[in-house]
Amino acid sequence: MVRGWARAVRRQAGYEAAAVRRSTSRALRHSGPERATAVQALKAAGAAMAAWALAAFWIESPMALMAPWTALALVETTVYRSLRAGVQQLAIISTGTLWASAAMYLSGGSTLPAMAVSLPPLMLIAGYSRLGAQGVYGATTALLVIAYGSYEPGQIGHRLLETLIGAIIGLSVNAFVLPPLRLDDVRANLHSLALECADLLHAVAAGLRGPWDAADTDAWEDRASRLHSGVRAVARARWRSAESARLNPGRRLRRGHRTRCPSPDVDRRWQDTVHHLTALTRTLSGIAAGSQPLSAPPGRFASDYADLADSLSHLCAEQAERLAQDEDHHPEAPRQHATDAWVLHEEMPARLHGQVDSAAIAVSGGLLVEMRQLLMALAPEEANTV
Numbered sequence: 001m002v003r004g005w006a007r008a009v010r011r012q013a014g015y016e017a018a019a020v021r022r023s024t025s026r027a028l029r030h031s032g033p034e035r036a037t038a039v040q041a042l043k044a045a046g047a048a049m050a051a052w053a054l055a056a057f058w059i060e061s062p063m064a065l066m067a068p069w070t071a072l073a074l075v076e077t078t079v080y081r082s083l084r085a086g087v088q089q090l091a092i093i094s095t096g097t098l099w100a101s102a103a104m105y106l107s108g109g110s111t112l113p114a115m116a117v118s119l120p121p122l123m124l125i126a127g128y129s130r131l132g133a134q135g136v137y138g139a140t141t142a143l144l145v146i147a148y149g150s151y152e153p154g155q156i157g158h159r160l161l162e163t164l165i166g167a168i169i170g171l172s173v174n175a176f177v178l179p180p181l182r183l184d185d186v187r188a189n190l191h192s193l194a195l196e197c198a199d200l201l202h203a204v205a206a207g208l209r210g211p212w213d214a215a216d217t218d219a220w221e222d223r224a225s226r227l228h229s230g231v232r233a234v235a236r237a238r239w240r241s242a243e244s245a246r247l248n249p250g251r252r253l254r255r256g257h258r259t260r261c262p263s264p265d266v267d268r269r270w271q272d273t274v275h276h277l278t279a280l281t282r283t284l285s286g287i288a289a290g291s292q293p294l295s296a297p298p299g300r301f302a303s304d305y306a307d308l309a310d311s312l313s314h315l316c317a318e319q320a321e322r323l324a325q326d327e328d329h330h331p332e333a334p335r336q337h338a339t340d341a342w343v344l345h346e347e348m349p350a351r352l353h354g355q356v357d358s359a360a361i362a363v364s365g366g367l368l369v370e371m372r373q374l375l376m377a378l379a380p381e382e383a384n385t386v
Contacts, residue, residue, distance in 0.1 A: 033182070033237070039180075047071040047072065051166045051169040055166075061158050070093070071166040071169045073134075073170070080243055080248070086171050088132065088134040092141075093137055093138065096138035097142070097156055099122060100114065102118075109151075111147070123139050181244050183245070187262055187324075190234055191324050193230035193231065193234060194270065194323060195320045196226075197273055201312050201313035202310065202313040203220060204306075209302075214285070214289050216288065217287070220285070221284075223281075231267075269377050276373040277374065280370040283370065301348070311337055312374060314337040338375075
């Protein structure tokens, strides 16, 4: 059990390290969500430093904490979200500051009673769904006011002015310094998902050509389950792409920017692909684990199935390349790997005739059904040409 746990930890660490390497490589080589995330992080840091400098040296605030904190939080993924968060944060921080100051006056400057008066209602307000992630800032602001004992009228004015300065700087930086226009996020996430599907199918093909066991199939099944996070990332990217164009001055500045997103049908195609890959790896895992109803298929079948998985891997990589080159709207483009995969699939059932073990034949047929579903998701146009 300990060995299995250690193996799972090593596998998880390997996946995370590989994901970091891929993200870093993509951020350095071409534009996309990874580079956009890095740009937003640098913008947030710059906005926080500018807000602190302005609050500390212009208004000579004794703490100058609220300005950089607010600016940091308002460099959001879209300009529209920054504006909405700015309004919410100004309201909730003002509420927290005034409420905590009143609690300190009522308690005579005693910290614990002031917390008892202010924190419970502010945490209830934080749970209000329309405030989103900004809700908790009311309670944290109250904690700062109470902990530092800064509840005199002049100090309250400083806190509110710092918040306003931070909000203005955060919004301005996000809106006018490389404003985030996430029009390529859908394509980039679909491209990444297609490559991950190709890598998994290649791993399955390589494994089936040699001795494979439960450890191999568990790794395949785990990788397939991780593909669902890629499907969710595509859905989030499609929503974020539409939101990023709202109230964004950068859209007018980048008219030449490629704005065409893949159609939602492409999202559904890859969602189906991930679903059938998950079912396929789960069946292989059941075979390797020696589950009673799942007998191993004939030896020759595994080799043929590996060839089919390899062909599908090339098909996924081919479609990933077409996504990267904005060719997904041209189904007439030649796709030799799709035709090859369909030919291999149509030839395999005939090779099962004459086998004695009916249970193994049933398992083989189930695996072929999943491959057919994958082919129907990835290459339905070629189904009628074979």
